[in-house]
Amino acid sequence: MTNYDDILQRCRTAFANGKTRDLSFRKKQLENLLRMYEEHENDMINALDADLRRPKQESLVVETEFLKNDVKNILYNIDDWVKPELPPKSMVNLMDDVQIYKDPYGVVLVIGAWNYPLQLLLVPVASAIAAGNCVVIKPSEVAANCAKFIQETLPKYLDNECYPIVCGGPQETTELLKQRFDYIFYTGSTRVGQIIHAAANKYLTPCTLELGGKSPCYIDKSVELKTAVKRILWGKLINCGQTCIAPDYVLCSKEIEVEFIKEAKEILKEWYGDNIKDSPDLSRIINKTNFDRLLGLMKHGKIAVGGSYNANELYIEPTIIVDVKAEDPVMQSEIFGPILPIYNVESAYDAIKFINSREKPLAIYVFSESDTVVQLFKDKTTSGGFCSNDVIMHCSVDTLPFGGVGFSGMGSYHGQYTFDTFVHKKSCLGKNLKALGEKLSSGRYPPYSERKANILNFLLRKRRPLPNLYLSHILVFGLGVGLTFLVNHYMQQSDNN
Incomplete structure (x- = not known):
């Protein structure tokens, strides 16, 4: 070794x-x-x-x-x-x-x-x-x-x-x-x-x-569904679903689910043709251990799209599962593969309640044309990142920190x-030993007096910051100069007394 x-x-x-x-x-x-x-x-x-x-x-x-x-x-x-x-x-x-x-x-x-x-x-x-x-x-x-x-x-x-x-x-x-x-x-x-x-x-x-974790994706009835389905499927299938911020499962009503399935079938045929296995545009599962794990997740619920596989090629067809229960294995562990379960909720509030009953995810995705609904998810949930009307793309903005919270991670990175x-x-403070600076801070030394305490309280008092940065600096500098003369005057009086 x-x-x-x-x-x-x-x-x-x-x-x-x-x-x-x-x-x-x-x-x-x-x-x-x-x-x-x-x-x-x-x-x-x-x-x-x-x-x-x-x-x-x-x-x-x-x-x-x-x-x-x-x-x-x-x-x-x-x-x-x-x-x-x-x-x-x-x-x-x-x-x-x-x-x-x-x-x-x-x-x-x-x-x-x-x-x-x-x-x-x-x-x-x-x-x-x-x-x-x-x-x-x-x-x-x-x-x-x-x-x-x-x-x-x-x-x-x-x-x-x-x-x-x-x-x-x-x-x-x-x-x-x-x-x-x-x-x-x-x-x-x-x-x-x-x-x-x-x-x-x-x-x-x-x-x-x-x-990682299970990053949920909520869809409401206000969206243009075909575009939403395209973006969700792209995020689910890039790298064959082996992406930490892939949409892990969909939250929507039964009505939206039916239309989602219909759109998904057409999109998958458009992208990969009639025989998906032969398409050069879909990755494979990394190894047999993960392949077998994913097959196990497909045993619960009802397969509405896909479901075929080839063990020799480590191929799993893009698969959508409906009628899943919250306690099913596919809804418990991070999927990390081309399997997308749909869990039915009646409203945004139901979706938020469901999300908050679980570990904090790495990302939350919300598809809605309502700013109120989007803001509701921002305010009422906790996640590493958040993206509305798309998936994964917040990760591409290098001026945004990327990272998890709770079980989805700690710390962040990307760009600076x-x-x-x-x-x-490292906090660094540099002071000088010149007479002017010493006079300004000499109120801290014994013997203590009410006058010294008043000066220190004035110096240490927190003040509301001014809106203009340069104006603030100018005023602080002016006050500092005036204060230096005042401190010097008081200290001289103190010495004389």
Whole structure:
């Protein structure tokens, strides 16, 4: 088994020497990473095809182009992101240097997932590099071809001391988690996320856990149903449903269900033809374990669309199940496959009650032309993210944080939020020893007096912020100058007395 002690020690030595803190070094590593994406795009697509039989267009959009744009965005913005933040100052700190410093954690661990085996691993890795950390990179062993690509190709582009790659299954990961990391970023199931979190607790290691859950999709009678069905089916079937934010089940009335089934049959034929199994545009299930699990979920309720499968090809036809009960297995665990159950509710309020009776989902989707209904779901439910009249697309906005809540995860990332995940925001206060500043703060020293207490209360009093930022700064500066003279005057009087 790999000697993880040696790997971690090399990383710690490199970090202690300041190698990864150097901004030019970070930029060079990111440029190398981008070059790998560009030079090996076909190799990446081939590995994804070998693991998931994923259509090339899907892999381009959700993996290779996504990764290239992610690194470009970091390189465009890193000079601003690394700068200390300058928060507003109160009157008592008028003469001080107040900053929030972006401090890298040190040696971080990033564990990827098998369903998007390149994107979900390398997006956090890129920002961990940008933030100045050393990164131990652990691809998912389930997507074996992508793991092999990472192991063989990435070391040719990144510094091997600072960014080692470790491979293996549950046994190796268990041993790896015995090491002390400064931060852990994990993407995967809630069950394994709990194990990761428990291991991290030994050293009080902070974590981001990007998990999953059953993301509901409510439809009311106000929508243009054909468009709604198209968007829901696309979100359910991209990567053959093996997406953490895929719509897991539909909530609607029986009347809408009937029309939904009708539209779905026409759309599936339009997309995949008469023989869906032969279509090149539908991925396959990752392995037999998940294939068998999904077949088990199809045993309850009534199959209204699809239902066929081929074990040799790990193929499951897009399937819609009706007449399901809340306690059926398909309504209890995250589906993670091309199966869509429909659970009947009579109103938005019934849907909200049903959603709130379960664990908090990673996403909630609402299809309605009523702003009141959409706002009702926003106000009355809790989820990692929310999207109205579409599915999954909120994940594509890199100025929005992406992450779960409760059993669907903790922490968030994407865009600058990923960079911020991998830095500790260190509060820094700089004061000087000059006479003016000392006079301003000398009221804290004994002997205490009512006059000193009045001055301190005035300085420390919270005031309503002014609407204009510049006006506020000007007034605070003017008050500070005047206050300095007043403090100086009172202190002189105190000295004379």
